[in-house]
Amino acid sequence: MSDMVKDKVVIVTGAGGGIGRGIALAMAASGAKVVCNDLGVGLDGKGGDVGPAQRVVDEIRAAGGQAVANTDSVAGAASANQIVQCALDNFGRIDAVVNNAGNLRDRMFHKMSEEEFGQVLEVHLFGTFHVSRAAANHFRDQEGGAFVHMTSTSGLIGNFGQANYSAAKMGIVGLSKSIALDMGRYNVRSNCIAPFAWSRMTSSIPAETPEEKARVAKLQKMEAGKIAPLAVYLASDAASEVSGQIFCVRANEIMLFSQPRPIRSVQMSEGWTPESVAEIAMPAMKSSFYKLERSSDVISWDPI
Template sequence: MGMMEGKVVVVTGAGGGIGRGIALAMAAAGGRVVANDLGVSLGGEGADAGPAQRVADEIVAAGGQAVANTDTVSTWAGAHRIVQCALDQFGRIDAVVNNAGNLRDRMFHKMNEDEWRSVIDVHLHGAFFVSRAAANHFRDQEGGAYVHMTSTSGLIGNFGQANYSAAKLGIVGLSKSIALDMARYRVRSNCIAPFAWSRMTDSIPATTPEEKARVERMKKMEAGKIAPMAVFLASDAAADVTAQIFAVRANEIMLMGQSRPLRSVHLGEGWTPEAIAATAIPAMRGQFYPLERSGDVISWDPI
């Protein structure tokens, strides 16, 4: 028996890349899968039921159980229809993988309202809506697992992704809150920051030799390498794992840090702006984080 035997899992954004790999792995581990995907472009244009259906058909052809779903994660009603699909088809829901995503990259000072809202809607609102749609079922059955996709673009930083970075760091806060609020019901919530070559990373510009070399290194990071961690976190084997952030890159798994105080300074008579400038900041400056992006911090080649 596989680690997901008897369980029903919703995978959003399952039509390709990381989501497809997770959906196939969940089914291979014995899970029954709702493969959700709108089949739109990275910018949100068009809609095609084909990607979700192809993944569902692939699972069924391999002897598994799956159904395709094309509802949007970005609305309350759409998210509830996704979860209801699992209930209608398989009678229950045990895990949610919030993987659906889009990109509207633009430098912050050029980003418009639509580029901001469209990314927040899919990533952050989508993660909340789908998670919330499953929450009452998890609570009533006293068990369930959430697996959310975050990104080092949010955890560390990146160029031209203010919308994406804000959404992905917001997902970390959402996951922690879910873990705290639903621990009493034995519901777990964790994040994965995936490094993988997919349709989303295929949009990364590569005009200089350095950028082209970086892209070639990224192509070695297979999307399917993310799936084992997602299956583990959704399974009963992870019953004592919650509120964590894991980065997965090729054959590496990294446990990511979370915000904690680094240094504290105290002044008995209280602080003035001048005292802060003269004393507090110099005392803390050694622990300041430099202005880095993801590639500067995780700079070694994939293993």
């Protein structure tokens, strides 16, 4: 057991399995007191019980750590406040939030319903906002705190059939940067992790063609627990100068992602017309256009 986050109080949403479970266990093993939040529902949103969260709490306690289960939803302001209140009631403070809770409603865009789009944004983007907002005033008052948000290369790069998920995950990147900017004066940090890992969510990926089966086989090699060390570090005081960044974890590899910046510029002294845009501006910039690629096209090498 290390002391990287000794005596810190950490909320981990979606802690009942997969990546969230790995992070909750690692936080506790590194000395944190953990609120294991999980609604206990399936990927389709059905069901719900304390079982998944409580099982992780039992694991932590059996190993000598401190943890409590919570089943409030991240998708509403009132219930998100209850998650933070659970930390305060049981441990007296809150030091870090890991926004990991998620769902999937994969569908090709031209077939996606408004409900399917909204359900994913409600949990991923709005859920990240609600829980972060519930913790923000406590972080401000104590002049310190850390947010760790889960984004995805599906948003950062692209993927098929995930317009809702991609939009939510890119929204989280912007939210994280704004939190970092707005709350830096209070020593509050905010960073993102894009995880590659085999989990309950990725297990829903269809695998019918040989290419799809090969992709899934690679994902299955990427253990969910591999995400945890970076999350623990980002929640710790050792990361006091790290904020507003986007990281990616893929098996034993940690990447730092670029962020949008101008890469090419053209000017016209007399101003632009639609015709001159077509004749001059676009040809000048075309060589710098990004291809339409998926995450697996860009990050194509095998994990270690």
